[in-house]
Amino acid sequence: MELLILAINAILVGNLVLAKFLGICPFLGVSKKISTALGMTMAVAFVMVLASTVTWLIHVGLLKPFGIGYLRTIAFILVIASLVQLTEMAIQKFSPSLYEALGIFLPLITTNCAILGVAVMNVDESRSFLPMLVYSFAASLGFGLALLLFAGIRERLETAAIPSAFKGAAAALVVAGILSLAFMGFTGLV
Amino acid sequence: MSLLVPILVLSGLGAAMGVGLAVAAKFLSVAEDPRVEALVDILPGANCGACGYPGCSGYAKGLVAGEDVTLCSPGGNATVKDIAAILGVEAVTVVEKVALVKCAGGRNVAPDRSLYVGPQTCRAAVLVGFGNKECRWGCIGLGDCAEVCEDDAVEFTADGLAYVVADACIACARCVKACPRDLIEMVPKDRKVHVLCSSHDPGKITKNVCQVGCIACKLCSRRDGKSFVIEDNNATVLYGEGSRDVPTAALICTPGAVWDANMYDQVTWLTDPEARVHLKEQQAEFKAAERAERAAKKKKAAEAKKAKEAAADKAEAEPAVGKPEKTEEAPDQEPEKGAE
Amino acid sequence: MSVSFRGGIHPRYAKELASDAAIEHLPPPDRAIVHLSQHIGAPATAVVKKKQEVKKGDVVGEAAGFVSVPVHAPISGKVTDVGLYPHPFGSMQEAVVIESDGKDQWTDLPPKAQPDSLSGEEIKDRIRNAGIVGLGGAAFPTHVKLSPPPAKHIDTVLLNAAECEPYLTADDRLMREEPRRVVSGFQALQKVLGAANAVICIEENKPEAIGAIEKAVSKAKGVRVATLHVKYPQGGEKQLIDAVLSREVPTGGLPMDCGVVVQNVATCAAVDDAVRFGKPLISRVTTVTGEGVANPVNVVGRMGTPVQTFIDAAGGFQGTPGRVILGGPMMGGAIHKTDIPVIKSTGGVLVLTPEQLPSGDFESCIRCGRCVRACPIHLCPNEMGNYAEVEMWEELEGLDVNDCIECGCCAYSCPANRPLVQLFRYAKLWIRQNQARAKTAESKDEK
Numbered sequence: 001m002e003l004l005i006l007a008i009n010a011i012l013v014g015n016l017v018l019a020k021f022l023g024i025c026p027f028l029g030v031s032k033k034i035s036t037a038l039g040m041t042m043a044v045a046f047v048m049v050l051a052s053t054v055t056w057l058i059h060v061g062l063l064k065p066f067g068i069g070y071l072r073t074i075a076f077i078l079v080i081a082s083l084v085q086l087t088e089m090a091i092q093k094f095s096p097s098l099y100e101a102l103g104i105f106l107p108l109i110t111t112n113c114a115i116l117g118v119a120v121m122n123v124d125e126s127r128s129f130l131p132m133l134v135y136s137f138a139a140s141l142g143f144g145l146a147l148l149l150f151a152g153i154r155e156r157l158e159t160a161a162i163p164s165a166f167k168g169a170a171a172a173l174v175v176a177g178i179l180s181l182a183f184m185g186f187t188g189l190v
Numbered sequence: 191m192s193l194l195v196p197i198l199v200l201s202g203l204g205a206a207m208g209v210g211l212a213v214a215a216k217f218l219s220v221a222e223d224p225r226v227e228a229l230v231d232i233l234p235g236a237n238c239g240a241c242g243y244p245g246c247s248g249y250a251k252g253l254v255a256g257e258d259v260t261l262c263s264p265g266g267n268a269t270v271k272d273i274a275a276i277l278g279v280e281a282v283t284v285v286e287k288v289a290l291v292k293c294a295g296g297r298n299v300a301p302d303r304s305l306y307v308g309p310q311t312c313r314a315a316v317l318v319g320f321g322n323k324e325c326r327w328g329c330i331g332l333g334d335c336a337e338v339c340e341d342d343a344v345e346f347t348a349d350g351l352a353y354v355v356a357d358a359c360i361a362c363a364r365c366v367k368a369c370p371r372d373l374i375e376m377v378p379k380d381r382k383v384h385v386l387c388s389s390h391d392p393g394k395i396t397k398n399v400c401q402v403g404c405i406a407c408k409l410c411s412r413r414d415g416k417s418f419v420i421e422d423n424n425a426t427v428l429y430g431e432g433s434r435d436v437p438t439a440a441l442i443c444t445p446g447a448v449w450d451a452n453m454y455d456q457v458t459w460l461t462d463p464e465a466r467v468h469l470k471e472q473q474a475e476f477k478a479a480e481r482a483e484r485a486a487k488k489k490k491a492a493e494a495k496k497a498k499e500a501a502a503d504k505a506e507a508e509p510a511v512g513k514p515e516k517t518e519e520a521p522d523q524e525p526e527k528g529a530e
Numbered sequence: 531m532s533v534s535f536r537g538g539i540h541p542r543y544a545k546e547l548a549s550d551a552a553i554e555h556l557p558p559p560d561r562a563i564v565h566l567s568q569h570i571g572a573p574a575t576a577v578v579k580k581k582q583e584v585k586k587g588d589v590v591g592e593a594a595g596f597v598s599v600p601v602h603a604p605i606s607g608k609v610t611d612v613g614l615y616p617h618p619f620g621s622m623q624e625a626v627v628i629e630s631d632g633k634d635q636w637t638d639l640p641p642k643a644q645p646d647s648l649s650g651e652e653i654k655d656r657i658r659n660a661g662i663v664g665l666g667g668a669a670f671p672t673h674v675k676l677s678p679p680p681a682k683h684i685d686t687v688l689l690n691a692a693e694c695e696p697y698l699t700a701d702d703r704l705m706r707e708e709p710r711r712v713v714s715g716f717q718a719l720q721k722v723l724g725a726a727n728a729v730i731c732i733e734e735n736k737p738e739a740i741g742a743i744e745k746a747v748s749k750a751k752g753v754r755v756a757t758l759h760v761k762y763p764q765g766g767e768k769q770l771i772d773a774v775l776s777r778e779v780p781t782g783g784l785p786m787d788c789g790v791v792v793q794n795v796a797t798c799a800a801v802d803d804a805v806r807f808g809k810p811l812i813s814r815v816t817t818v819t820g821e822g823v824a825n826p827v828n829v830v831g832r833m834g835t836p837v838q839t840f841i842d843a844a845g846g847f848q849g850t851p852g853r854v855i856l857g858g859p860m861m862g863g864a865i866h867k868t869d870i871p872v873i874k875s876t877g878g879v880l881v882l883t884p885e886q887l888p889s890g891d892f893e894s895c896i897r898c899g900r901c902v903r904a905c906p907i908h909l910c911p912n913e914m915g916n917y918a919e920v921e922m923w924e925e926l927e928g929l930d931v932n933d934c935i936e937c938g939c940c941a942y943s944c945p946a947n948r949p950l951v952q953l954f955r956y957a958k959l960w961i962r963q964n965q966a967r968a969k970t971a972e973s974k975d976e977k
Contacts, residue, residue: 058203068196075203082207089218096220159916161894303866307890308949309919314956319620319863326621391622395614 010138017146018183023114037151041144052136055119232272238362263361287376294386295328296349300400324399327389335365382451383435404447441476534759537906548819548826562834563871571597585637604812604832607631640808660804666794669875686727692765695858700815701795705739709746715798818844822881838868852884893946901940911940918953
């Protein structure tokens, strides 16, 4: 039950993109088409869960025992960067079309504060293993939800008669703001 | 001591990640020909698709698979050389080309027949009653070609005629595909004589719909059949082997469908009515000169014939020894065909 | 009890302008420009030469293949030219020009026959040799429509007497004045197809025609009359089949896919002439109407007569003409000049005044949904129009733009005055071109 509440919290109430404002870069960059948005969600989910797990293990097994918890930023970044490299190599090998579509955004997941944010939040709230897993996976699903919603709206925005000064990124940002306002409605749900 | 642990831990972590990535790189490596990257570097990067591939990286991949090295028109001969160097093949010289709109029918010489209302693209305009121009082959002027040109090489005259500024054109051929009436052709950059008409209507119809359209009278192809050919009621310039810029072509084309860039620059030719008046004067002079030349030749031939006949008469009057010679007649000089 | 379909619009019909004008016969023209391409399918090939003498009804162009029909001389006289002439659709096409000799003599026609004595195949041959095409506007060769593949069993043949286009009254007058000719032709078609059911479908706004036809069929067996609710485009094939038989023609399919063949009133009249008298199709009823002509009329004119002759028969222009349309205001095509000749499919000449013309200005879609409600094919014209404007062709294909029958209901109902039908035609062109390009790219890859 608690895990379910944790998941709902991660997906809706404390949505990574729309409530915590993490991971805006891929959110705006890969949300032009629903197909690329889906691909990006899967990549982020994979990296997020793996990175959280590994960083959690390193924190619990290496950093805390040695009392060097303050090194977590550097250590976590190191781990995340390597994992993203690994993911990029894997995608290039197994799905060249997805690799072409995501292009520059794969390495951008490295500097994506969402991954580091989730890793750090797990550690800050001293979660145990299973809640950590659930939270990471749910957070990535929330990221994917926001991304897909946004991609759907952006596809429709293509045909809307927007004044030329507002077309493209400007309208997208306004929509993102409104979407974020909408998600505030979930406050107090769980 | 308190420093050693963090240093060791971080270094250990770093080393572990490094080794892990190195191992993964071996298993997850994707073989890519290093030449592909080198080729992408030297290709122009216009991603225009003139080569038939989707973008320069596509062409690079095709090249290492053995594709023709001369397909990149924006790159020209410099790129062909670079490609050949990387691939280790022989460099071939290509003819540099530019786009040319083969129509001179602005509204002033090729009038509209109705008013078009609707989406302002040439393709849409042609859908409505086969276009609003009297001439069903001519330039609509709504700019489908300019739309796709990324180098701003397409301009329009005040009478709605599109033309390509040769210096700005990179020969990517996007405009060729964009024109719904297929008016744009890639022509060699150094050629100066062109026929600016793509009408395949018989001459008697063309002259009613455009003042400067080709009526397929064949004067040009008769003058130089290697440089001009008449195909389906339309004169086409040949740009291949054995063809040349025929210097008198513009002077003999009565409607003025031939544009000689040596005589008039593009903008003047397409927009200045004075140029046409001037050309007509030149044409009249040229025709008169040719006629005079022919008349002189005929006179000379007639005189030569007379002289020979007189000599023959003389020979008859004073019989020579032996058999009487047969008088030889000088071959009749036929006036050059195509005088009209 | 009148039947109908979901969707459609109720435009101002203005039929009263010409509905009381009895059919007049125009004198034969002094010069006829007979186009070889007057139908869907391959244009006919000319079989006459310059200076050749022809009689009325002689074949001047032979059918070129199965989906093609012959073209006949509408007057007797001498062929003065075979060449390119302006065509009503806007292009230039091959035509045979005949100068009249004033005699208007018929050539030797096939022997007269009673439809009952001819077999279905013989009737079809007469129809083909007479050059009969669908006279409702599409000009599809009738003998091809009457030759469905054996797998498609036809159980019903419908007579499309809806005449749903505003202004046009040609079919109405034909039914009122010559109902037996229409019914006889219709029955001949039923015989060719071997259809069990035959239904004549007339809109409610033609009570005299309904009366006349009902009287004519009272003696005929197996033919019934169905009255239709007055709505545009009730005369569309798919809408007619939906309303009368409650059947749906599948996407990309034809009426024969649900066992139905639909024919027009004027076509049936022409069929009757061909079957009984062996007469080829050289003339038809045309309504000349609109606020732009002085005196709207319904006339029978020969093919190849200039449009101007028809306008003159209606008293000439009333004031400056705004637009001259061949056909109806919804699906007809505007012409550039009035010296072009009429063809088999010219059922109406409509002259609109300049005040009646809409301006070309349009605004962005306000998503009111009126077009969705009006579309008789139940598509989403608002979405399709938006995608067409930004040229997103793949999404358009997904919205089934290829099912659009270009009836104009959406453009009519749009408060933002959007040129929807034009956008859809543009989209269909692009989709066709992209498909062709994809095909050539595929075959290139395979090499």
